[in-house]
Amino acid sequence: MKVTVHRKAHFNAAHRLYRKDWSMEKNDKIFGKCNNPQYHGHNYELITSVTGEIDPDTGYVIDMKVLKDIIKEEVEEKFDHKNLNEQVEEFYNLNPTAENISVVIWNKLRKRLNANLELEVTLYETPRNFVTYNGQ
Amino acid sequence: MKVTVHRKAHFNAAHRLYRKDWSMEKNDKIFGKCNNPQYHGHNYELITSVTGEIDPDTGYVIDMKVLKDIIKEEVEEKFDHKNLNEQVEEFYNLNPTAENISVVIWNKLRKRLNANLELEVTLYETPRNFVTYNGQ
Amino acid sequence: MKVTVHRKAHFNAAHRLYRKDWSMEKNDKIFGKCNNPQYHGHNYELITSVTGEIDPDTGYVIDMKVLKDIIKEEVEEKFDHKNLNEQVEEFYNLNPTAENISVVIWNKLRKRLNANLELEVTLYETPRNFVTYNGQ
């Protein structure tokens, strides 16, 4: 019996969407007001979804306290109250779109989970815009 | 790396559930108070989900501003503040259940998206009743 | 010790904003697309707030089951799945704006509550537009 367990977490951060190798004009054309050189920011809501067999001893797929701590170490402590472009290494040369952030988070969490567990992340940039990535 | 991007939109509309070729009694039996001949209405919440490869240049699967405009043209401008049965062509001869509305919206949006993008729509008729359609 | 107890309820309905004694042009100018002669509709969310002393015997300001039944009889059974303009007597000659609906609901509930209880109603027409009325 494979069950998916979901855990919500939160971080807020500043970011700017742009490419260093493009002109200001091109960045403005593609990224609009998201290319503000002084940054803007979001309250990001993250749903981490882990799929696996229920452990018959505990009734858990994964101990939520363990999952919560992994999310805290890998995401919240690294991203919360940070400027993603300037202070989070993975985005020094990667545009911090919601899509790219979800892939970076997936890769960070994937390394911390047993291989027999499947992983999907859903990241809300705003209540109206969100993305999902499952490693495929 | 395939990511799904989701965009929420909103419209409100009047509708009535019934079949013109059924008697009032039969419509009442099947559709209950949804068969009110004077109509009732809903705030419909629509989540449009588009899956595709991340464009390495932009970090986008699809530009959200483009997707937002497509949803506006195909759904909001056609459905918002309308009587679905009387004023939206697709429902002149199709019962506007949430299921049928989701299929109609999917078909309208599908035509506007590149063939390499997958599409799913989720439509909330009320906060407690909603449907999902992905073209299969 | 005065406490306010709040109860959420729900109804959905069709309506049209217009005045019978105005021309179509004037109604269009003032009420825009809300003046659709074929109606549109909403999921209305109602919060009924009742303030009073805690009964030392029960620990209740008012029995929620009693309050729930009053709301059901006075609001849900009268408004749910109805066309407000055509099928709810109070709006035969009163424009069913959120403001006016909240006053009508307040008056209907006020009659059913003990005089020592204060009443306020909050009515969501959409998640973005809502109104509050407390009888003053």
Place this chain on the structure above:
Amino acid sequence: MKVTVHRKAHFNAAHRLYRKDWSMEKNDKIFGKCNNPQYHGHNYELITSVTGEIDPDTGYVIDMKVLKDIIKEEVEEKFDHKNLNEQVEEFYNLNPTAENISVVIWNKLRKRLNANLELEVTLYETPRNFVTYNGQ
């Protein structure tokens, strides 16, 4: 055209996470404060998702009133305002984790639905912790 229809329901209940065949120390170590011998409780939110072909006569996958009644009989009447460990037979010898509750609910609903309909349940234990099960 296969569409998924979703219906939200609610119940609240007390529970305790522990195994009768483990010591208090071991239960404390594994289940922490969820092993409170005097119980704690939750507002559980349940989303029942049923996938099938749209009936061309009605425009429904399944009549929501029918689905609502099945959920009421199988889940709400059995679980609501109950102590899951002590008063719900399925958990006399099964630890009522969210994972196990979702499997129990799925099995109860599965028996009531036509074989050509697919079923998935999502159960929120808190707004931050939830699980999904689809029988696989």
Place this chain on the structure above:
Amino acid sequence: MKVTVHRKAHFNAAHRLYRKDWSMEKNDKIFGKCNNPQYHGHNYELITSVTGEIDPDTGYVIDMKVLKDIIKEEVEEKFDHKNLNEQVEEFYNLNPTAENISVVIWNKLRKRLNANLELEVTLYETPRNFVTYNGQ
């Protein structure tokens, strides 16, 4: 310039509504299924609202970190994952209705705040039932 700052917190707990000095029949009549002798439970959501002048040095009415810690010490650590009737002293002889819980919480928080700050608490027992108390 008086501003109100609001902070949300969460706890879940088991409880039973009844009076020890009433018969089972009378408790059943008044409290219905809330009188389950084996308890039921809720996810309680608490909004703590503090009103005062903005400190011109900091721009704060009260440091949210300080307020968050007070709520944690006075409410979360005392109520979370507890049986209110059996394990929270204030309810040994007080029926734990939402009304009474809100008054108990208000009194506990009031003692920890400067006298020049006003306090109101809103407590959600379920998403549909909630109460507000401000000490008057």
Place this chain on the structure above:
Amino acid sequence: MKVTVHRKAHFNAAHRLYRKDWSMEKNDKIFGKCNNPQYHGHNYELITSVTGEIDPDTGYVIDMKVLKDIIKEEVEEKFDHKNLNEQVEEFYNLNPTAENISVVIWNKLRKRLNANLELEVTLYETPRNFVTYNGQ
């Protein structure tokens, strides 16, 4: 009959909490990680509440389209996708705490509304932290 009408709006922005006339150490001590010199950010949700008599002609306290446009001009166009400290004049020398932002917004909206209308603003910095200001 005085009714309050509420309208939700949204903007996202970067900010930093600090005082230019304080040392980095003092700012760190008071504002913690909110004093990140590279900024962080939020999705701000704004509820604008306007109280007044219902116009007997229209059934409106204020035309929501008019209110929506005032909020757009005064708040969204000035604050959305901006760095509050660096790009919004009012915060060049005022710490952009939620409290101060709410007062600034209130003052901007107050000037645009008729004197017979009362105004209150509620500003969510995160779903857990929010403030209310009504000019008193």
